[in-house]
């Protein structure tokens with residue numbers, strides 16, 4: 001079953017069109033949303049999280065249209081959302097905050113609610129910090145509190161806006177493990193600027209630029225678009241589309257024609273992303 005079905009979806013802020021004519025269908029599994037700053041990722045995620053409405057096109061979530069209040073309530077019961085910026089009340093404890101969200105999500109039975117809060121804190125590795133005040137947490141720990149509240153009730157649809165921001169490598173690996181388990185039954189849509197997170201975690205990748213979908217397909221198919229277009233060279237190559245000196249002292253050349261003396265390199269998702277977006281990869285199209 002497809003949990004997300006967007007047809008011709010658009011959204012403007014005043015006269016500025018942030019999202020234009022997006023078609024997207026998602027079933028169970030993890031999909032990564034990539035794109036430069038201002039590409040429209042947060043706008044798209046907020047639409048899928050029912051936090052803002054599309055002003056064009058059709059949105060169906062978990063098999064339902066967004067017709068009225070009753071449909072929205074039903075969808076929100078099965079939806080978890082980690083916004084890009086979650087305002088945390090610093091005075092609350094980790095447990096207190098996640099329990100507060102659980103109350104809002106209508107976990108009325110105290111025993112069941114406490115059990116669920118402990119379960120999600122355990123899932124994100126915060127069980128030992130549950131009594132700590134949020135104001136005393138590191139940025140990465142705070143991000144995991146945000147993830148914990150999104151996981152309450154094992155939602156069938158999980159929308160995560162930059163969940164890996166602020167996480168150290170061990171925390172990112174732990175997050176990948178958690179999402180890998182969650183995504184066996186749920187549809188997970190996450191945005192990130194880390195192509196390696198998408199390569200490690202997602203089957204599918206959607207690239208947005210200037211509010212439009214530039215690529216939608218399997219991660220391996222996107223990586224394949226860079227095959228034969230990435231090289232290692234002992235010398236700097238003037239005029240390369242993208243190049244940098246790596247830690248080994250050799251230069252990685254992405255795009256352009258094969259430089260003399262250069263060796264072919266295994267392409268990564270990042271190479272494919274840089275090639276696909278060209279100058280848009282670094283400049284906001286907005």
Ligand SMILES: Nc1ncnc2c1ncn2[C@@H]1O[C@H](COP(=O)(O)OP(=O)(O)OP(=O)(O)O)[C@@H](O)[C@H]1O
Pocket residue numbers: 013016018035036037038039040041042043044286
């Ligand atoms: N509330 C708003 N009012 C006006 N313009 C907005 C608003 N929210 C977003 N925008 C504009 O819409 C465009 C898309 O923004 P969005 O936050 O969706 O991009 P993004 O891909 O998530 O960017 P980032 O990677 O920087 O988080 C940007 O040009 C942004 O300035």
